[in-house]
Structure formats: C-alpha cells, structure tokens
Amino acid sequence: MAGSAQDEAARSTEPSDGGQDGTAREGTQSKLIVPDDAVLALLGSSDENLRLAEELLAADVHVRGNEITLSGGAQDVLFAEKVFTELIAMAKGGQQVGPDAVRRSVAMLATGGKQSPAEVLGLNIISRRGRTIRPKTLNQKLYVDAIDAHTVVFGIGPAGTGKTYLAMAKAVQALQAKQVSRIILTRPAVEAGERLGFLPGTLYDKIDPYLRPLYDALHDMIDPESIPRLTAAGTIEVAPLAYMRGRTLNDAFIILDEAQNTTPEQMKMFLTRLGFGSKIVVTGDVTQVDLPGGQKSGLRVVQDILTQVDDIHFSQLTSQDVVRHRLVGDIVDAYERWQVTQDDGQQDRGGKARKGRR
Numbered sequence: 001m002a003g004s005a006q007d008e009a010a011r012s013t014e015p016s017d018g019g020q021d022g023t024a025r026e027g028t029q030s031k032l033i034v035p036d037d038a039v040l041a042l043l044g045s046s047d048e049n050l051r052l053a054e055e056l057l058a059a060d061v062h063v064r065g066n067e068i069t070l071s072g073g074a075q076d077v078l079f080a081e082k083v084f085t086e087l088i089a090m091a092k093g094g095q096q097v098g099p100d101a102v103r104r105s106v107a108m109l110a111t112g113g114k115q116s117p118a119e120v121l122g123l124n125i126i127s128r129r130g131r132t133i134r135p136k137t138l139n140q141k142l143y144v145d146a147i148d149a150h151t152v153v154f155g156i157g158p159a160g161t162g163k164t165y166l167a168m169a170k171a172v173q174a175l176q177a178k179q180v181s182r183i184i185l186t187r188p189a190v191e192a193g194e195r196l197g198f199l200p201g202t203l204y205d206k207i208d209p210y211l212r213p214l215y216d217a218l219h220d221m222i223d224p225e226s227i228p229r230l231t232a233a234g235t236i237e238v239a240p241l242a243y244m245r246g247r248t249l250n251d252a253f254i255i256l257d258e259a260q261n262t263t264p265e266q267m268k269m270f271l272t273r274l275g276f277g278s279k280i281v282v283t284g285d286v287t288q289v290d291l292p293g294g295q296k297s298g299l300r301v302v303q304d305i306l307t308q309v310d311d312i313h314f315s316q317l318t319s320q321d322v323v324r325h326r327l328v329g330d331i332v333d334a335y336e337r338w339q340v341t342q343d344d345g346q347q348d349r350g351g352k353a354r355k356g357r358r
Helices: 002-007 036-043 045-056 074-092 099-110 117-121 138-149 163-176 203-221 224-232 264-271 298-306 326-357
Strands: 009-015 026-033 060-064 067-072 126-128 131-133 152-156 182-187 236-240 252-256 279-284 312-316
Touching (some): 026 074, 036 045, 045 074, 045 099, 067 074, 074 099, 074 117, 117 138, 126 163, 126 203, 131 163, 131 203, 138 312, 152 163, 152 298, 163 203, 163 279, 182 203, 203 224, 203 236, 224 236, 264 279, 264 298, 279 298
Parallel strands (some): 152 279, 152 312, 182 236, 182 252
Antiparallel strands (some): 060 067, 126 131
C-alpha cells in the first residue's frame, strides 16, 4: 500500500525561498498527489489532521487541492514524505484517519522500525455495529501477532495499554472462527487497596464487582442480549481464579486478567489447567500489585521461570502504548520516575545505615 502511494509522489530537490534575513538556504521540496476520493479522509474534519501534522513535522506542509507540497531540510522532508505516504495508504484503504492515527504514525516512524504504520493500524481483529477493534501501536500489533503464534502469551504493561481488551478481542475472534468452543475469563478476587466489607446476595453477587471489568469489555464485542445465553450454555465463562483449581480446560481460549495479584502458587495452578486445543493469555501490570502482607507476585516470578520455555511468549507494553486519554501515558511515566527516585533514596539510606554500623 505504501509503495503505490509513493509511486504517485513527484519528488524534486531545489533551492527553497530565502529566510527573513534575505539569505538563501538550500532545501528539498517534495510533492505528493492524493487520490481525489481520499483527500477529505486524509485532511480530517476541519483539516484537523493537517494542522496536527504541521505541528508534529519539521518540514513545511502546504496543501492545494489534492497536492501536498513538503519543503525544508532533506531529512525533514524525507520523514514527512514517509508519514504522508502512510496516511494516504490508510485513507485509500478506507480506514478512518484521525489525529490519533497521525500522532501514532509519526511516533512509529520516528523509532526507525521497519513496520508500516498503515499495516499496524489497519489490522482488523473484530467488528461490531460499525466499530472495528484493532491495535493502535506497534507493540500492540506484536502482542496480537504473538497471540496468533504461541499457545501461552503474557501481556505485561501499565494501565490503558489494551492488553486485556485486545486479548478478549482475539478470544471472540477465535470463537467466531470456531477455533475454540468456549471462552474462559478469570481474575483473582483481590481488593485494590480498600476493603469492600460484607456484600449481600448470592455468591455471584459477591464476586461480581471483581469480574465487572471483564463483562464491560465483553459488551463492547458481543451483543449484550446474547451474553446471558452464551454464559448459560457455558460458551462464555467468567469466574474468579479460585474456580480454576482441579480443572483441565480443553478447546478453550483462557484469559487471566490482573495476574499481578496472583501468588506464585496460584500462577502455577492456573497455567497447569491448559488442555488440548486451548490457548492462554495472561495480562497484568507488575507496578500495581495489591497482594496483602508483601506477598510475591506470581506475574513477576513467572518471568524468571518460563522465559526460556518454548511456545511461551512475553509481550512488554509501555506508556507509549497507552490508548486511553493522552494524560494516562504521562501519569504512568511520572509514577515511574517517582519510583526510581524512591528506590534510589532507599539504597542511599541503606548504604548510610550499613556504614554507620561499622
């Protein structure tokens, strides 16, 4: 796709206009021709995509009709050309191009990776009622690809990186394709720093608050009216981790969410439930462990134990993969910096204490 868009680009090198001081400076100019039916999608509502591209790119961007002219330093123009080539490919393919796609395309190309943003952002997992679920970053696409390629995958990263949401989308896709006969969703019933106290009702009423995030994601991917029927038939099962003990899970897509709140023993118990024709995805954030009494997190320990085991893959997601509000990534980064200073401070205090005891 990118190649065909590149064929339409006429690129020339010529002196650019002089600066305000009247001195001439050499620059590069490149022209890209956008297919008429893709212009509106490329520029965005009220030209919002164009304005953002002008803000993010060092090259000057001018649009007249269906012609984009890029000018500036050679490297800046070459980079801008790559960005617009990818965006044109998305628009030509009928993909929705918004400010988020512009921002993520620039970020992906800035890393110098070989993956095409048009291919990464254009990978469809499932669609429902006109809404398509797809990866939005390179690491998310690598995570989705790993789920296809391996039997057991660990998705580890901060809040908002889509690790559970994408895993559930892949589970629904596998069920619809009849690759599995059921989906099993589970998470440990551990309170996140606050006591809920006595909860009235049946056993399912008591555990429902812990499992509600999984139901919320399901409602985005499956018609809500069909979920009770699928759960009653056992096609979809949402249960606390304790219910997994003693079972062998065949022909199933199994997701363990909030895995940082498992103990090493619970993690071993869960992973050994794997049966024939099944796939397991384990998701969690090792920076948000809610286990009481300073217990070790099974998600942290398992990385040391299973890293070298064949057909098990660990996908690491970062703040750059956060797909919630832009501030969420900034918050994650700020907490990571704060944690580093806390750890350094503890090491300094520990060193001084040892020195004093001498």
